[in-house]
Amino acid sequence: MALDLKELRGRLGLNQEELAQLLGVHAMTVSKWERGKLRPGPHEKSLLKSFAAAAERGIRAPTRGKRPDPVRFLAELLAHAEARPDIDLGALSATNSFPGRVVELVRGDVVTKVVVEVAPGVRMGSVITTDSVDRLGLAIGVRATAIVKATDVLLASGGG
Numbered sequence: 001m002a003l004d005l006k007e008l009r010g011r012l013g014l015n016q017e018e019l020a021q022l023l024g025v026h027a028m029t030v031s032k033w034e035r036g037k038l039r040p041g042p043h044e045k046s047l048l049k050s051f052a053a054a055a056e057r058g059i060r061a062p063t064r065g066k067r068p069d070p071v072r073f074l075a076e077l078l079a080h081a082e083a084r085p086d087i088d089l090g091a092l093s094a095t096n097s098f099p100g101r102v103v104e105l106v107r108g109d110v111v112t113k114v115v116v117e118v119a120p121g122v123r124m125g126s127v128i129t130t131d132s133v134d135r136l137g138l139a140i141g142v143r144a145t146a147i148v149k150a151t152d153v154l155l156a157s158g159g160g
Contacts, residue, residue: 005019012077013060022070022077050077053080054076054078057081057139058105058130058133058139061073096147096149097146097148099118100116100144101144104123109130111130114127114128
């Protein structure tokens with residue numbers, strides 16, 4: 001299997017037993033998958049693919065306090081893996097919108113820096129809540145639109 005399960009577990013903040021519980025298998029089965037002794041079946045592969053998508057979007061098990069309820073964490077993983085933003089840009093009053101792709105995410109507990117490349121070599125950044133990043137499904141490579149709504153535009157002299 002091309003997916004590195006040990007690396008995925010690390011990105012999700014799970015041990016073998018916790019991953020096994022989410023998949024409905026025994027922890028020894030996860031161990032055998034990681035060692036290449038067994039391969040996940042189609043159902044488990046589908047779940048693991050979704051888990052990898054959620055991990056790409058920055059979802060992790062809480063590291064402080066008690067571990068997450070497995071059913072709730074599974075629901076959160078799947079929701080973040082499959083969520084698609086529903087944005088109607090036609091409803092905005094801003095006229096300066098720049099479509100592009102997310103090229104950088106610096107995720108924090110509360111806020112996340114998001115950089116969108118709107119043209120080759122032209123990048124626009126924003127710091128938004130981490131909850132908004134998750135709700136919008138923002139991840140590296142995802143299409144996004146930078147919308148500029150400001151009362152002031154700063155200019156600098158130079159060149160030319």
